[in-house]
Amino acid sequence: MSGAVAHDDHHDHHGPPKGWQRWLYSTNHKDIGTMYLFFALFMLFFGGAMAMYIRAELFMPGIQLASPDFYNNMVTDHALVMVFGMVMPAAAGMANWMIPMMIGAPDMALPRLNNLSFWLLPAAALMLILSILAPYIFPDGGTPVNTGWTLLPPLSVQAGMGMDFTIFAVHLLGVSSILASINIVTTILNMRAPGMTMLKMPLFVWAWFFTGLLLIAIMPVLAGAVTMLLFDRHFGTSFFDAAGGGDPILFQHLFWFFGHPEVYVLLLPSIGVLGLIIPTFSRKPLFGYKPLVGGMAFLATLGMVVWAHHQYTIGMSLGATNYFMIGTILISIPVGLMLLNFIFTMWRGSLTFETPMLFGIAIILMFSFAGVTGVMLAVVPADMQYHDTMFVVAHFHYALIPGAVFGLYAGVFYWLPKWTGHMYDERLGKIFFWWTTISFNITFFPQHFSGLAGMPRRIVDYSIQYTEFNVISSIGGFMFGLSHLLFLYIIFKTIRGGAKAPAKPWEGSQIGTTGLEWTLPSPPPFHSFTEAPVVK
Amino acid sequence: MLPHKRKRALPTLLPGVGILLVSGLAQAAYEINLNPPAATITQEIFDLHMLTTWIATIIMVIVTALIIYSLFAFRHSQGAVADQEFHNNWFGRWAWVLVPVVVLGIDLSIASSASSTLSSVESHDKADVTVNVTGSQWKWTYEYMEDGVKIVSNLKKLEPTDPLYLRDVDNPLVLPTGKRVRFLLTSSDVLHNWGIAEIVPKKISIPGYINETWTHITKEGTYRGQCYENCGTGHAFMPAVVTAISPDKYTQWMTEQKTQAAQAATEASSDKVWAKEELVAKGQEVYSKNCLACHQAAGQGLPGVFPALAGSAIANGAVADHIDIVVKGKAGTAMAAWGPQLNDLDIAAVITFERNSWGNTAGDVVQPKDIKAAR
Amino acid sequence: MVHATHADKEAYFIPEPSHWPIVAVSGMFLLFFGLVLTINKMGLVGSLILVSGFALLAHLLFGWFGTVIDENLSGKYNGQVDRSFRQGMFWFIASEAAFFITFFGCLFYLRNITLPWLGGEGQLATSNILWEGFQYNWPLISLPDADTTKYVPAKEAMGPWGIPFLNTIILLSSGVTLTWAHWGLKKNSNKQLVRGLILTISLGVLFFGLQAYEYWHAHHAMDLTLNSGVYGSTFYMLTGFHGLHVTIGTIMLIVIAVRSARQHFTEHNHFAFEAVAWYWHFVDVVWIALFIFVYWL
Numbered sequence A: 001m002s003g004a005v006a007h008d009d010h011h012d013h014h015g016p017p018k019g020w021q022r023w024l025y026s027t028n029h030k031d032i033g034t035m036y037l038f039f040a041l042f043m044l045f046f047g048g049a050m051a052m053y054i055r056a057e058l059f060m061p062g063i064q065l066a067s068p069d070f071y072n073n074m075v076t077d078h079a080l081v082m083v084f085g086m087v088m089p090a091a092a093g094m095a096n097w098m099i100p101m102m103i104g105a106p107d108m109a110l111p112r113l114n115n116l117s118f119w120l121l122p123a124a125a126l127m128l129i130l131s132i133l134a135p136y137i138f139p140d141g142g143t144p145v146n147t148g149w150t151l152l153p154p155l156s157v158q159a160g161m162g163m164d165f166t167i168f169a170v171h172l173l174g175v176s177s178i179l180a181s182i183n184i185v186t187t188i189l190n191m192r193a194p195g196m197t198m199l200k201m202p203l204f205v206w207a208w209f210f211t212g213l214l215l216i217a218i219m220p221v222l223a224g225a226v227t228m229l230l231f232d233r234h235f236g237t238s239f240f241d242a243a244g245g246g247d248p249i250l251f252q253h254l255f256w257f258f259g260h261p262e263v264y265v266l267l268l269p270s271i272g273v274l275g276l277i278i279p280t281f282s283r284k285p286l287f288g289y290k291p292l293v294g295g296m297a298f299l300a301t302l303g304m305v306v307w308a309h310h311q312y313t314i315g316m317s318l319g320a321t322n323y324f325m326i327g328t329i330l331i332s333i334p335v336g337l338m339l340l341n342f343i344f345t346m347w348r349g350s351l352t353f354e355t356p357m358l359f360g361i362a363i364i365l366m367f368s369f370a371g372v373t374g375v376m377l378a379v380v381p382a383d384m385q386y387h388d389t390m391f392v393v394a395h396f397h398y399a400l401i402p403g404a405v406f407g408l409y410a411g412v413f414y415w416l417p418k419w420t421g422h423m424y425d426e427r428l429g430k431i432f433f434w435w436t437t438i439s440f441n442i443t444f445f446p447q448h449f450s451g452l453a454g455m456p457r458r459i460v461d462y463s464i465q466y467t468e469f470n471v472i473s474s475i476g477g478f479m480f481g482l483s484h485l486l487f488l489y490i491i492f493k494t495i496r497g498g499a500k501a502p503a504k505p506w507e508g509s510q511i512g513t514t515g516l517e518w519t520l521p522s523p524p525p526f527h528s529f530t531e532a533p534v535v536k
Numbered sequence B: 001m002l003p004h005k006r007k008r009a010l011p012t013l014l015p016g017v018g019i020l021l022v023s024g025l026a027q028a029a030y031e032i033n034l035n036p037p038a039a040t041i042t043q044e045i046f047d048l049h050m051l052t053t054w055i056a057t058i059i060m061v062i063v064t065a066l067i068i069y070s071l072f073a074f075r076h077s078q079g080a081v082a083d084q085e086f087h088n089n090w091f092g093r094w095a096w097v098l099v100p101v102v103v104l105g106i107d108l109s110i111a112s113s114a115s116s117t118l119s120s121v122e123s124h125d126k127a128d129v130t131v132n133v134t135g136s137q138w139k140w141t142y143e144y145m146e147d148g149v150k151i152v153s154n155l156k157k158l159e160p161t162d163p164l165y166l167r168d169v170d171n172p173l174v175l176p177t178g179k180r181v182r183f184l185l186t187s188s189d190v191l192h193n194w195g196i197a198e199i200v201p202k203k204i205s206i207p208g209y210i211n212e213t214w215t216h217i218t219k220e221g222t223y224r225g226q227c228y229e230n231c232g233t234g235h236a237f238m239p240a241v242v243t244a245i246s247p248d249k250y251t252q253w254m255t256e257q258k259t260q261a262a263q264a265a266t267e268a269s270s271d272k273v274w275a276k277e278e279l280v281a282k283g284q285e286v287y288s289k290n291c292l293a294c295h296q297a298a299g300q301g302l303p304g305v306f307p308a309l310a311g312s313a314i315a316n317g318a319v320a321d322h323i324d325i326v327v328k329g330k331a332g333t334a335m336a337a338w339g340p341q342l343n344d345l346d347i348a349a350v351i352t353f354e355r356n357s358w359g360n361t362a363g364d365v366v367q368p369k370d371i372k373a374a375r
Numbered sequence C: 001m002v003h004a005t006h007a008d009k010e011a012y013f014i015p016e017p018s019h020w021p022i023v024a025v026s027g028m029f030l031l032f033f034g035l036v037l038t039i040n041k042m043g044l045v046g047s048l049i050l051v052s053g054f055a056l057l058a059h060l061l062f063g064w065f066g067t068v069i070d071e072n073l074s075g076k077y078n079g080q081v082d083r084s085f086r087q088g089m090f091w092f093i094a095s096e097a098a099f100f101i102t103f104f105g106c107l108f109y110l111r112n113i114t115l116p117w118l119g120g121e122g123q124l125a126t127s128n129i130l131w132e133g134f135q136y137n138w139p140l141i142s143l144p145d146a147d148t149t150k151y152v153p154a155k156e157a158m159g160p161w162g163i164p165f166l167n168t169i170i171l172l173s174s175g176v177t178l179t180w181a182h183w184g185l186k187k188n189s190n191k192q193l194v195r196g197l198i199l200t201i202s203l204g205v206l207f208f209g210l211q212a213y214e215y216w217h218a219h220h221a222m223d224l225t226l227n228s229g230v231y232g233s234t235f236y237m238l239t240g241f242h243g244l245h246v247t248i249g250t251i252m253l254i255v256i257a258v259r260s261a262r263q264h265f266t267e268h269n270h271f272a273f274e275a276v277a278w279y280w281h282f283v284d285v286v287w288i289a290l291f292i293f294v295y296w297l
């Protein structure tokens, strides 16, 4: 099993190629994973800077900083950057790094395709930046993309040239995700070491398996939808225009057919990370491994058929509305099963509280909260009151930040020793945890109240009865933003040095899992398993 | 999870104290919960909301308790030893059935009460009053279908310190209490969403389609909501206000409206030739009501978004083009066709006004009959 | 190979660093960038960028596939690599299927929900107040907005039994000839393989020609354009994307035919052939759905 280590010092061309070509031309899953992770980190700051602008604008009633269209442009791109540029690439980076090591593969199944999937992302980011700049740099650039990330027509038909750039940015992102998913699914199915049966795979691998399947099914739908939008804008079709027999709601159906499974795409990799972290620091095997896998399959399937809960106010038939409501509420079953299984994993364990575990526990708590507000939103008549208020914004930041982003942070801390060969600074890690968790709650908890009181989302300016909640939220937001500077510092400090990490940095790392990642040294050699290890 | 007491204000912490003080006053009227219902239907929804809120709270209490207990009971530092066989005991073997069954039970009880409330929201019984609500960028137009009266409801411009900042309009929708009111919602340009939490659940306004919802207001008063679907530049500036009055007062009000409307109509369709000053004065009024939101007070527009009318080629060029764009609008842009919305006199007046203001030098006068001809 | 010392067929082939992906990215970026400029009427610059992106992509396809072919011929791929390719192709076709299902979904939604609603079915007042006199019909020859100038309704609908039916037969036969070619490959008859492929390609080209004629006819004689309401929109979107896939498929078939003529494939090692065959059959199946739902029903 340690064959790879022995070959470490073989011939020189085994080591990484030198210079910029190493990155630009890479076919190595670890290098590509690293690029994904750095790209995501960069986008976190890019999307975060836009969030800081949003919070600054909402700090007080009145228009503080820029025009309403600019505001909504920032909301749009904040969401697109965070979802497509940050969470998904970070999760894909972890998949790249860890899946081949976990299942004992030499690399990803299709290494060149892997490189292509990554490099499409910077191109897409460039497109997005062009979409922001278009109104200012092109004559007749028109209105900024002021639609929100849902890009709903007819507003998106009115928008200027920036919308076309956004559409093609979405295309590039879509191609990237589809190719990456094809690669990951193929790797999981075809590259497992002898003896590594599907039911021995670490939960993270399973999570990505379902994520990949979901992406293959839904990204083309989004691509189709924005293509139709492009045609309505420029080539005279009338898909979304009643005068020609079309329907703006059709776009919503397509968008949310993509959009709802997409939230599970964001969630599942983090659930996978939790499935490793909780057992590790509880020193006890994962509770209910098979039910968890089954639950993810159930979640992915059910998640595909409940999309219209984002559109309860569009005037569907009573039967359809009831169906979507009940389907949506039922999602609490698989998710509840997952979260409770994590709690039962801690039960009668032997807990220690390193940074990843702190995040893990906080995620269970805060994501449950997001989930129960989600169930409140799923109740149609009540959603007719909550819809498009800040209550929804609060719900989904609770879902996205603990559910997805914190899961990735936890993964970063959990695997930093493996990736860099150095232990991170535990004290700073803990400070970072408390700082983010507290300021996150200060930012988004008040939004439940402003939302219930009626404050709409996507507004640049609000009436003064919402002032207090927004002030609190903005202050929390700035604190939350600043905490990320510490995050950056911890990461770079760990890369540059620190206590040497052993192959198995966590005492409980391998309890109850057959994952092979801990059998490699930290950092692992350039080529992980050149000879397939055998799992018994 | 959602306490029902008002949170304490924390004005001392902050800079802009002035604004905050006023906001504290304005907020006194509101809760941090959903706005108190003032109609049968919203009352029903409110109860449902409280039910789900309590269920959510209880679930959170249970989850939190489980976690906190394990944090203290199973600490490595306190010598806890992990039970490696825990997942193999009876609970470990049956949890995957037990948990879903319990959750399913809770789910179904939520769903069943939700479903019955939903049926009342979606019931389309005969109504006493029918109002057609049309959203456009960025105002609401209300048309009483039985009486043929039309109200255009624009944002009232107030200072950001005013308690009603962004919450008040020039002409609110007036409705009777104690009657069943049916709303037909549509839009003239992009999606809008008409929502006033106290009295009516939201329904989206779709251009080219009509959606339906209803209310039965139980208390007199003024209820304030907003546009809840992003509709572009003015989305934050599209309040929806309803004044509910007793049926008697309502009948009286309606009679007044009808007389006024009849007067305006005769005036507009008379063959009178108007003087330039009259038209400019009237045009200014029409302008601030309908056009100012986009083209701005001094006709300067918003660069890159709404063209300036001051010095614009159209406002200084051939009058036919000017009439054409105002009457027919421009498809695919925010510039709506005003022909169906304004009468001949109003359009003539606003065009005359535009051609003679802000340094525009066309100098000509457009009469209602020119508009009639151009329609 | 990664390990010269272990250069047996058992090790999984990990390619050396390659510049092709980055060329692909640049090509796609330029293509899209140029497209945006072109459709926003930015003149020559836009078109030049568009064309350069296109050229780069064409160059890329030859280069990348060329590399893969060379690697394959020099025996670097073992069975596991072959399986990776197959599975990759399978999931790729799955995503293509999702793409087409989207457009079919739109067609069903428009026909079964949108248009009846516009035509006044159910409890909703839409047709009485907004589109008076609009009757739901499919194919949509009269539009809800009878006096719009934005859209020009088609004069008549496209019937199924002329060219479309002929095309169905052509595509189905091309599936048969392709399978025949595959049999040839399996029994090591290069002649049958190449002939089968040439037949298939000819049928593909024939299909393409007929489709082009149909478009021309629709445009000029029937006023059926992208501009004629949702009927035109869905018609061209579905048949257009299908046509694009036929074109790509035909190009791939040509490449495969040339490679077959050069004896690249053996009865055991012919992933490329099979990938293209799957693709072609997939395009076939899409056409049948198209024939039924777009032309016929």
Ligand code: HEA
Residues within 6 Å of the ligand: A150, A263, A264, A266, A267, A309, A310, A328, A329, A331, A332, A335, A336, A337, A339, A367, A368, A369, A370, A371, A372, A373, A374, A375, A377, A378, A379, A383, A386, A387, A388, A392, A395, A396, A399, A400, A403, A404, B059, B063, B103, B106, B107
């Ligand atoms: C990671 C992302 C993520 C996740 C996981 C979820 C999870 C869920 N979401 Fe959320 N959601 C979003 C991201 C996410 N959402 C986003 C981004 C939007 C807004 C998009 C936009 O408009 O821009 C949104 C909007 C949104 C809406 C639309 C609101 C509106 O616009 O009016 C609804 C309505 O049903 C909803 C519901 C749910 C539900 C039921 C779940 C469920 O999956 C939650 C299930 C989890 C639990 C229930 C908790 C754990 C369970 C237990 C502890 C067991 C016991 C529980 C019960 C019996 C209730 N979400």
Ligand code: HEA
Residues within 6 Å of the ligand: A044, A045, A046, A047, A048, A049, A051, A052, A054, A055, A075, A076, A078, A079, A080, A082, A083, A087, A147, A148, A149, A150, A393, A397, A400, A401, A404, A405, A443, A456, A457, A458, A459, A460, A477, A478, A479, A480, A481, A482, A484, A485
């Ligand atoms: C994964 C997705 C994700 C993530 C991580 C975030 C993160 C954040 N979001 Fe995001 N958000 C969305 C997804 C996400 N959001 C989506 C989908 C929408 C809906 C869009 C729509 O309506 O169309 C939305 C909308 C949205 C709104 C509503 C806007 C509106 O409707 O008007 C707000 C308002 O508060 C907001 C705030 C924040 C904040 C403060 C953060 C913070 O967590 C960000 C924290 C990170 C940083 C700040 C890092 C940067 C740090 C620095 C730059 C250092 C410097 C620091 C300082 C200067 C203080 N977001």
Ligand code: CUA
Residues within 6 Å of the ligand: B135, B136, B138, B191, B192, B193, B227, B228, B229, B230, B231, B232, B234, B235, B236, B238
């Ligand atoms: Cu109208 Cu928002």
Ligand SMILES: [Cu+2]
Residues within 6 Å of the ligand: A259, A260, A263, A307, A309, A310
């Ligand atoms: Cu959803």
